[in-house]
Amino acid sequence: MAYWNKELETKPKEELQKMQLGLLRNELRTMYDSSKFIHDKMKSVGLLPEDIDSFERFRKVPFMKKTDLRDNYPDNLFVKPYHELVRLHVSSGTTGNPIVVGYTQNDLDNWAESLDRGMTSFGMSKDDILQNFHGYGLFTGGLGVHYAAEKMGVTVLPISTGNTERQIKMMQDLPITSFAGTPSYMFHIADICDQKGIDIRRDTKVRYAIAGGEPWSESMRQKLQERTGIKVHNCYGASEFYGPMFLECNEQDGLHVWADLAYVEVLDRNGDQCADGERGELVVTMLKKEAFPLIRYKIGDISSLTWEKCGCGRTHPRLMRISGRTDDMLIVRGVNVFPSQIEGVIGEFAFLTPFYRITLTNENFMDSMTIDVEIGEDSLTEDTVSIDRMTRSVESRLKDVLNIKAVVHLTLPGSLERFEGKSCHVKDLRRYD
Amino acid sequence: MPEENVIIQLSIFVNNEPGRLAAIARTLKESNVNMKAFNLAESAEFGILRAIVDDPEESFEKIRQKGIIVKKTQVIGIVINDAPGSLFDAADVCGREGINIEYGYAYAGKNLSAFFIRVDEPHRAVTALKEAGIALVKGTDI
Structure with a gap:
C-alpha cells in the first residue's frame, strides 16, 4: 500500500483530533484578526478564538451560508491582498451574483496535497497517464485535478469537456490509464464506445477513474465498472473549499476527509452532532485556508461521517456518499441549478405566465432537464412557427443563464398544476440504480 | 366586398x-x-x-x-372545381401577389368542394383572387 504522506494519514484518531482542535484555534485566531466578517460573527456570540477549547464550544460559532459568500461578491471576504493571491475561480452563478473564490499559493498546495493523498490511496503514481475531461477554466474541476496530478508526476492530458469523438480517439491512441470527470460523461463515453464497437477493456489501458461533480449512486458505480472494467473512485468537494478535494481509496468505502485540512461536522435538525455513521447536514470548516475564511459553512449536502478505521489503514474520518440536499439546489450534469434562476428567465418573457415545472430525467444516467411553462393566453397563436420561435428564444436564454441546455415545452394556459409551495416545481425522476 | x-x-x-x-x-x-x-x-x-x-x-x-x-x-375558402388545375390557379395568384399561404385544408360538401387557406393578408388576398376570376366561398354558403 502506497501512501502520499504516511505518517499523517495513519496517525491515531486521538492525535488527529488534538491536532484538529489546535489547527481550528489557529485558523480562528488568524481570521478573527484579519476578517471583519468572522470577527463580527464571533463577537455576536461573545466568543474569542481562545475560548474554543473543545469541539462542543466551537459549535457556538454561528454558521456561514452560501448567501454570505454571494452577498460579499466579489471579494469582500478575502483577507489577503491580490498580490498574495495566485488564482481565482468563479462558481456557477445563481440569480444575482456568482461566488468568486481566491487562492494563495499555500491554498493551491493544500488543495493538491489533498487530492494527491487520495489519488495515491487507490494506486495512482507517476507511471499513470490521466485524461482529464473535467472542464478547464473558471470551474475548479479541471485545473484542480490537473495540478494535483502533475504534482505527483502523473502525465496529464488536459482535454477538458466535450468532443467525445476526440476523447475516444485519445484514449485509444495514447496509453491513457485513468480518467477524471463527471460520472454522467463517463456513461456517455461508454455509450459511444458501444456504438462504435470499441471495448474499453480490450482497446484501451484505462484502469482507474475519478468521478464527481454531481450526485450519483453506488449502483451507478457498479454499472459503470461492469460496463467499462474501470475502477471508479468517488470524489467530493466544492469551490468554496478549494474544489474537488476528497477521494475514495482502493476500498471504495467512503471519502477520506483529511482531518488536518478540514473539520466536517454532521448535524441533526436541532443543530446537535449526529452519532458516528448517522446522516445529517454537513457543516465544513477549512483549517488551513488563507485567502478567505470558511468557518462552519453550511454546504447544503446531507451525508454521514465515520471515524471507524478504513480497511486501507488510514485513520482519518470517512464521509459517505452525499444522499441529498438541504435546499432546492439541483445538480444537473455537474452544474448547480436553482429553480429561482429558471423563474428569473421566465419572468423576462412577457409571453409566458409564471407557471412552470422542471422535470429531471436521466436516461443512461445522462441528466436531462425539461421545463414546461405556460404561455399567456393573449400570446397564444395558432402560428406554429411563432410558437417554435418563442420556445427557441426561451431555450437560448436559459442556456446563457444556466450554462447547460434545457428543453422547453410551452404548454397551454391553465394546464399546469398550481402549487402553494416552491419546491413542488421540481419533478426529479432521475434514478441512480 | x-x-x-x-x-x-x-x-x-x-x-x-x-x-x-x-x-x-x-x-x-x-x-x-x-x-x-x-x-x-x-x-x-x-x-x-x-x-x-x-x-x-x-x-x-x-x-x-x-x-x-x-x-x-380569418381564412378564405377557394371553390374547387372537379378538374385539374383549380388549386394551381388560386395558389399562382397568391404567389404572384406575394401573399403567403400559411396552411390549408380541403372540404368536400354535397354542393360544394373548397380549399380553406390561411393567408397573412386575407382582405388583400380576397381582392386579388376575385380580380383573377377565382370563385370564393361565402360565409353563408356553408
Missing part, C-alpha cells in the same frame, strides 16, 4: 396528451357544435384543431364557456 368572403375559423388548442382530443370532441358534441371542415395540426408543444363550424360566433362562446382555449382566425 371582401368581408363576405372572409370566413371565421375556430382554432381550438389541445394539449399533447392522450385523451385530450376525445375530451374536446365530446364537448363540441355536447355543445351541439357542427363542424363542416376541420384539420388537426400539431406543434412540438400542443395540437390545434382548426374547424369551420355552423355559426362561428355562437360556437365560439359555447366552447369558451366550457373552459377550452379557442381563438378566431
Whole structure:
C-alpha cells in the first residue's frame, strides 16, 4: 500500500483530533484578526478564538451560508491582498451574483496535497497517464485535478469537456490509464464506445477513474465498472473549499476527509452532532485556508461521517456518499441549478405566465432537464412557427443563464398544476440504480 | 366586398396528451357544435384543431364557456372545381401577389368542394383572387 504522506494519514484518531482542535484555534485566531466578517460573527456570540477549547464550544460559532459568500461578491471576504493571491475561480452563478473564490499559493498546495493523498490511496503514481475531461477554466474541476496530478508526476492530458469523438480517439491512441470527470460523461463515453464497437477493456489501458461533480449512486458505480472494467473512485468537494478535494481509496468505502485540512461536522435538525455513521447536514470548516475564511459553512449536502478505521489503514474520518440536499439546489450534469434562476428567465418573457415545472430525467444516467411553462393566453397563436420561435428564444436564454441546455415545452394556459409551495416545481425522476 | 368572403375559423388548442382530443370532441358534441371542415395540426408543444363550424360566433362562446382555449382566425375558402388545375390557379395568384399561404385544408360538401387557406393578408388576398376570376366561398354558403 502506497501512501502520499504516511505518517499523517495513519496517525491515531486521538492525535488527529488534538491536532484538529489546535489547527481550528489557529485558523480562528488568524481570521478573527484579519476578517471583519468572522470577527463580527464571533463577537455576536461573545466568543474569542481562545475560548474554543473543545469541539462542543466551537459549535457556538454561528454558521456561514452560501448567501454570505454571494452577498460579499466579489471579494469582500478575502483577507489577503491580490498580490498574495495566485488564482481565482468563479462558481456557477445563481440569480444575482456568482461566488468568486481566491487562492494563495499555500491554498493551491493544500488543495493538491489533498487530492494527491487520495489519488495515491487507490494506486495512482507517476507511471499513470490521466485524461482529464473535467472542464478547464473558471470551474475548479479541471485545473484542480490537473495540478494535483502533475504534482505527483502523473502525465496529464488536459482535454477538458466535450468532443467525445476526440476523447475516444485519445484514449485509444495514447496509453491513457485513468480518467477524471463527471460520472454522467463517463456513461456517455461508454455509450459511444458501444456504438462504435470499441471495448474499453480490450482497446484501451484505462484502469482507474475519478468521478464527481454531481450526485450519483453506488449502483451507478457498479454499472459503470461492469460496463467499462474501470475502477471508479468517488470524489467530493466544492469551490468554496478549494474544489474537488476528497477521494475514495482502493476500498471504495467512503471519502477520506483529511482531518488536518478540514473539520466536517454532521448535524441533526436541532443543530446537535449526529452519532458516528448517522446522516445529517454537513457543516465544513477549512483549517488551513488563507485567502478567505470558511468557518462552519453550511454546504447544503446531507451525508454521514465515520471515524471507524478504513480497511486501507488510514485513520482519518470517512464521509459517505452525499444522499441529498438541504435546499432546492439541483445538480444537473455537474452544474448547480436553482429553480429561482429558471423563474428569473421566465419572468423576462412577457409571453409566458409564471407557471412552470422542471422535470429531471436521466436516461443512461445522462441528466436531462425539461421545463414546461405556460404561455399567456393573449400570446397564444395558432402560428406554429411563432410558437417554435418563442420556445427557441426561451431555450437560448436559459442556456446563457444556466450554462447547460434545457428543453422547453410551452404548454397551454391553465394546464399546469398550481402549487402553494416552491419546491413542488421540481419533478426529479432521475434514478441512480 | 371582401368581408363576405372572409370566413371565421375556430382554432381550438389541445394539449399533447392522450385523451385530450376525445375530451374536446365530446364537448363540441355536447355543445351541439357542427363542424363542416376541420384539420388537426400539431406543434412540438400542443395540437390545434382548426374547424369551420355552423355559426362561428355562437360556437365560439359555447366552447369558451366550457373552459377550452379557442381563438378566431380569418381564412378564405377557394371553390374547387372537379378538374385539374383549380388549386394551381388560386395558389399562382397568391404567389404572384406575394401573399403567403400559411396552411390549408380541403372540404368536400354535397354542393360544394373548397380549399380553406390561411393567408397573412386575407382582405388583400380576397381582392386579388376575385380580380383573377377565382370563385370564393361565402360565409353563408356553408
